[in-house]
Amino acid sequence: MPAGVPGQSRGPDDLLARARRLDAEDPLAGYRDRFVISDPDTVYLDGNSLGRLPKATRDRLRQVIDVEWGEDLIRGWSRWIELGRRAGDVIAGLIGAEPGEVTLSDSTSVNLYKLAAAALRARPGRRTVLTDDDNFPTDQYLLQGLAEAGDLDLRVLPSDPDRGVSPDAVRAALGEDVALVCLSHVAYRSGAIADLAGITEAAHQAGALVLWDLSHSAGSVPVGLGAAGVDLATGCTYKHLNGGPGAPAFLYVRRDLQPRLRQPIWGWFGQTDQFDMAGRYRPADGIERFLVGTPPVLGGYAALEGARLSAEAGIEAIAAKARALTGYLIELADAWLVPLGFQLASPRAAAERGAHVTLHHPQAWQVCQALIQERVIPDFRTPDRLRLGVAPLYTTFGELYVAAARLREIVASGRHEGFPTQRSRVT
Ligand SMILES: Cc1ncc(COP(=O)(O)O)c(C=O)c1O
Known part of the structure; x- marks a missing residue:
């Protein structure tokens, strides 16, 4: 499903149902179990910086x-x-x-x-x-x-x-x-x-x-x-x-x-x-x-x-899922995050982007710290970007739904404002 299809219902139920369907139909779903996932409630969106540990x-x-x-x-x-x-x-x-x-x-x-x-x-x-x-x-x-x-x-x-x-x-x-x-x-x-x-x-x-x-x-x-x-x-x-x-x-x-x-x-x-x-x-x-x-x-x-x-797994299958994951993430961002001040900082066309979606936010560093505390791990890139990486071998559509929901809650409630504005050594 391409991101941002006009007329598409974007209510939370619809988005959740879609995540469930996409996960159920995912031909790579079995690969998630081939990785060490010590805390299933942590949504790891940083496989584009450091991939998870394969059990093999x-x-x-x-x-x-x-x-x-x-x-x-x-x-x-x-x-x-x-x-x-x-x-x-x-x-x-x-x-x-x-x-x-x-x-x-x-x-x-x-x-x-x-x-x-x-x-x-x-x-x-x-x-x-x-x-x-x-x-x-x-x-x-x-x-x-x-x-x-x-x-x-x-x-x-x-x-x-x-x-x-x-x-x-x-x-x-x-x-x-x-x-x-x-x-x-x-x-x-x-x-x-x-x-x-x-x-x-x-x-x-x-x-x-x-x-x-x-x-x-x-x-x-x-x-x-x-x-x-x-x-x-x-x-x-x-x-x-x-x-x-x-x-x-x-x-x-x-x-x-x-x-x-x-x-x-x-x-x-x-x-x-x-x-x-x-x-x-x-x-x-x-x-x-x-x-x-x-x-x-x-x-x-x-x-x-x-x-x-x-x-x-095959690079074509991996890339196809990366496009679907990032497309779904952009849909979530359009529906929930853009109204809160985020802006897409990645190409909208699926064929033009790799396996991460970047969002501008004026307080991106504070948002990044708040997200990590709430067990969603993205990374921050200067000057005002939150980078959300998807890893087709282990990221699920359901995780993206959870991550975007936590992100929306943090920013809507202003919880990120309690975090330091000063960057740490590693971002
Ligand atoms: C595009 C790109 N090139 C190079 C590097 C880093 O290279 P090195 O492994 O030598 O630190 C990175 C690290 O994130 C990177 O994103």
């Missing part, structure tokens, strides 16, 4: 700790050495890449640095990097650092924080001097989906390479990297892939580009035959040349198990 991950980590670390000790490395690529192959299936094009590696920030530097080196003579001002801060900082170190021109396009980056603005900024276009596929603030295929094509026509941040896309929407001919990508595994806090990120390099690119951090995990202990760096042939040092094995297993669960 908990069991796998126990086994890895007890047996692979506890008993196998150093012998475990014969298995662990392949872990990044194994998980990478599963993630590849979720983002439209081929086996051997993706591996777990470092953090998204470090991967952005490595991939952007590799791309710049592959485009000598071009001195401009394009990004947009609503790109995630770590992406912007890394590009600023690279630009400063390499005396490059970082061109930052203005973006509408509620609607995302405009392909026309990117096209207009492309030229012979542009080496790299670096953008987020799903915008972290609004959830707006960028035109990945169109922007990639335009960048290629101008002779530039593209690097996409897939942190909010992997495990929530299909990405189609291969079909679009994307050069480079990276993203988190701790959000929609449910890999757990600090789990390693993934990186993607199109296969034909792999032998042509050199990344700047030359560590022994990127070396051909690393246990030859040769004194001279010779990058490995495949995706491993983008690795650096010893990977986090526990986080790697958690990323693998999380990605497996998404792969089992």
Whole structure:
């Protein structure tokens, strides 16, 4: 049911009945039980920051700790050495890449640095990097650092924080001097989906390479990297892939580009035959040349198990439910929250948004704290946004109904006004 259909009854009974029907018809409903849910009365709307713990991950980590670390000790490395690529192959299936094009590696920030530097080196003579001002801060900082170190021109396009980056603005900024276009596929603030295929094509026509941040896309929407001919990508595994806090990120390099690119951090995990202990760096042939040092094995297993669960459910089914969940949430917001001063800060068209809905409210930080106290967990994003993430593998329509009802009650009664206006360190 699309959001905001004119003439649709929006009374509480109707909305509740719809939530019940949608939950009853949900083909992914069985996945909720595959996650640890310690308090069923807490509505968790922050899976786009940190996904819930899959039971398979908990069991796998126990086994890895007890047996692979506890008993196998150093012998475990014969298995662990392949872990990044194994998980990478599963993630590849979720983002439209081929086996051997993706591996777990470092953090998204470090991967952005490595991939952007590799791309710049592959485009000598071009001195401009394009990004947009609503790109995630770590992406912007890394590009600023690279630009400063390499005396490059970082061109930052203005973006509408509620609607995302405009392909026309990117096209207009492309030229012979542009080496790299670096953008987020799903915008972290609004959830707006960028035109990945169109922007990639335009960048290629101008002779530039593209690097996409897939942190909010992997495990929530299909990405189609291969079909679009994307050069480079990276993203988190701790959000929609449910890999757990600090789990390693993934990186993607199109296969034909792999032998042509050199990344700047030359560590022994990127070396051909690393246990030859040769004194001279010779990058490995495949995706491993983008690795650096010893990977986090526990986080790697958690990323693998999380990605497996998404792969089992299927990215198309996940994305379809994300659209339905966010559409229903927008309907609730229109009916109950807009009259209380909220405003939609995400695209209204289902095909244009990922798996979160953002609402403006002038007291969003106070509202966020009040909600958390009343067991609805969203997050706050500057300057005035409440971000409500849906996780199709475990979020129910009924939970969204409850969350919106609690939110309405809080704001209608003014309970949020008793909370500090000063932001805490982590939001
Ligand atoms: C779009 C985007 N990129 C990057 C990051 C963070 O990267 P890292 O894992 O290196 O901290 C986030 C974190 O929320 C993000 O939303």
